[in-house]
Amino acid sequence: MPIYVYWGEDDFAIEQAIASLRDRILDPLWISFNYTAFPPEQADAVICGLNQVMTPTFGAGGRLVWLSNTTICQHCPEDVLTEMARTLPSIPDNSFLLLTIHNKPDERLKSTKLLKQFATEFREFPLIPPWKTELLIQAVNQAAQARGMKLTPKAAEMLAEAVGNNTRLLDNELEKLQLYIADNHQSLNEDTIIRLVRNTTQNSLQLAAAIRIGDAAKALTILNDLMNASEPGLRIVATLIGQFRTWLLVKIIMESGERNPQAIAKATEVGNPKRIYFLQQEVKLLSVQQLISCLPLLLELEVSLKQGSTEISALQTKVIELCQVCRAS
Template structure:
């Protein structure tokens, strides 16, 4: 069936998939006749979209109807559900219906079940958690292959640390590296990549390390550098939450008497057990209670930023509070 449902928080990856779908379906000369998008603010957007997708195409190519940021998979009135059930099975082969949403579809809803039944593609575009470094490196290698840039394992790791889960920034940096090497047989080396690639996630990890050791002055300096580099506050918080979550799980499992790196890695959702030794050293001087006490502060920080609080002010305040928690009874002092 020519029905596509895309959802997830990785906007850039979703945009690339939508662009590929448009290129495959639409004839450039007839796009203005055969391409229609409906925003959720438009009245009866779903009904109008379903009616449009049943309209015969004009000229060459197919028809594409896009229901943008639709709530169809989260709330579906009975009249819309009835129209959906009537239309989905009979959409013409050369008409394509695309639905996108950031939030995960509610699989309990009849509308979601209908879409899953008839959709030819039901795809998620998730953001990789910042602490899952192995998945980030894998994503870097996949993107490099798509762009046409050859990377060594070390350079792939540097890129993963630099861009984190920001897919848009990843492709931007890879394009920069591709242009740098264009027309030249000169291979990329670590020094060149370090100079060319904007590194913010690594600094966020350095911020986590400074907080962990209770070094308030260093933490505030790193934070200022991140803000001056236009690093979004929520991305900084995401890295902090990921790091403290990992540290907490490792510490809890260690306190339970577990010594097997594979078992600790499994409990902490860490793909590479070789990281466990280093994580154990990082949490050596912190207690479980200290790490637990940091999580509500990070949650408060995330909520404040999402509610529109002054970014620099609230980040500075919470970083100071986090450093104080980590410094209490710590052997770092």
């Protein structure tokens, strides 16, 4: 039962997994006969895909049927469920069914349970939260090692700050750095990162810092730079939400009387306890209520962007509102 289910928010990692699966299954000379992708806009995509995967292959290699961004793990009509129950156990060994899902599958649905029962691989591709710097650095080092590259600890930290959890950008930057090393026979240190890598996530953190002190002029300048650098609005918001969430947790725990950096780090999911001191200094002049008031504004901003609001206008308005909240004594 060669069934693969890939889900999560890391689109680039999913694309890489799909490319690897395609290369492994399909014969290049017979791709046009044995490879079919069904988009989510097609009303009968699932039924057609299940029928297609039962079709014998042509020529060499196997058959791959891809249900792209399907929603059957969030909502599955009864007729589709019936067809799944009939087809999934009977897929030929040389036919492969691939399903990609953006949102987390609903474990309560019968369709999800069926897929988990018969799937060869049921794999999540999550994005690392932008505030989990240790995991981001680890991901940078792993990606570099996969390319046979070595980074100094400081270079890995700076690259993680620059690309955040954008795995596509990380891959592009590493490819550029790899070419530079080959041409110049140099090791990858912090100086190379400074010269060649455009820093965007760090600017988003600088935006959070400007908002925290209520400096609207500086915050709007940083925001304008991010927009000019084509930084996606939702990624900016994700960084802001993560940073304000961490600040709020640190402030609440401080006011509860806890002083142990290890205990605070564990409660706030901060990997490095040494970072707690700096976080405590950052929130010293802010109240719990101010930080609490910021989160609904950020969530409103996220919703408005997802609903199609104009990025620059929505971001500017909320940044000003956030600065006003943080500036209020």
